Amino acid sequence: MRKNYYQKLAFMGMMLIVLLAFQNYTSREKENFPEIKFITENSIPLNLMEFDPNNLDAKQWENLGFSEKQVFTILNYKKIIGGKFTSKAQFKKCYAVSPEKFTELESYILLPETGKDHHFEKFDTYEKKEIHISGRFNPDRLSAAEWISIGFSEKQAEAILKYKNYLGGSFVSKEKFKECFIISSDNYSKLEPYLVLPVQTPDDFKNYGKNYTAKSKIHYRNFDPNTLDLDGWKGLGFSEKQANTIVNYRDRNLRGSFKSLEDIKKCFVISPEKFEELSPYIKLNTNTNLIQKQETDFSKVDLNIITFKQLLEFGLDEKSAGSMIGFRKKLRGFVNKQQILDTYNIDKNLVQKLISIAPLDVSNVPKYTLTEAPEEWLKDHPYFKYSADKIIFYRTTYTDDKKILKLLKLKPEYEERMKLYLK
Structure with missing residues (x-):
């Protein structure tokens, strides 16, 4: 009996301990779990450097963290505003650039904050003027002054001519003319009945004038094919590539001169039709054949x-x-x-x-300071063109070449190449 008594007592003690433990657990205040934060792709920091958004291609925009679709929208927006961002404020308006993304990029963008700047002129794309047309016309033959007389602004006239050059020197068709972003739908409707252009674009047309030459009437004059240079052949309606081929064929294959009309006809870039057009005006100087080739010292x-x-x-x-x-x-x-x-x-x-x-005379090679160099020279020169926009931007604030070179952060070998052409 005593043994049973102690067993019951031990069991009751265990139950009491369990009850006390349960009461203690339920009486505790509720603990909050730590907040979970997810890391998104956008939180990965980009290795950003100063950049001009006017110089970036699609791949470079993607490297800044934009999707393929966003890049397409940005580049299309740039075309709509005239082909160039003129300020940070204008860039910010592109709906593919979120406020957060703009804040991230803003300090690295090489553009003025707002408004027009001396180095960033804006196309006056939406200027409203009345269009005046007196009769049918070929738009390929109009100069900037003539476009202005029709009713376009000076900037619009320049843009129209640039677009024509982009197509290879001809608007080609009404269809292509309509695609010029400077010409609004209303203005095209007014111009369309008077355009002397085919309605449809030829099937063999390709952009940039690589394989298409505009068929505009050329006023030929008598010429000696042995004295024509590259520009002379281009003036006869040949593309630059065709003119190069003709000059090389004459100077290399024929040792400097055409000996007969048959020699000209054999040049493969001169079609039979083109030869027939030219032949009445060709005055071949046969004395050229008697000129002996002189050895150069x-x-x-x-x-x-x-x-x-x-x-x-x-x-x-x-x-x-x-x-x-x-x-x-x-x-x-x-x-x-x-x-x-x-x-x-x-x-x-x-x-x-x-x-x-051979000697090398460098006395006539142009050299400038970074603050005085023409923009066209900077943007075209092989040693400066990749830094041209930064130079143009920095020199609005700094007048010391050494300071500008320091801000460019160039590799030593690139800086040394630049100095060859600096005063």
């Missing part, structure tokens, strides 16, 4: 004025000669002979031999 030929023909005479092929002349033209002249050796697509051994013989 290359020890007296300045490398900054040496011609394509002279390079071929020295032994360079067309590719090497063209590359050297083209690079020199972009630079506005070589300032040292190493630049010539650095030219792409050249026969380095032959060029090394040439530069060891």
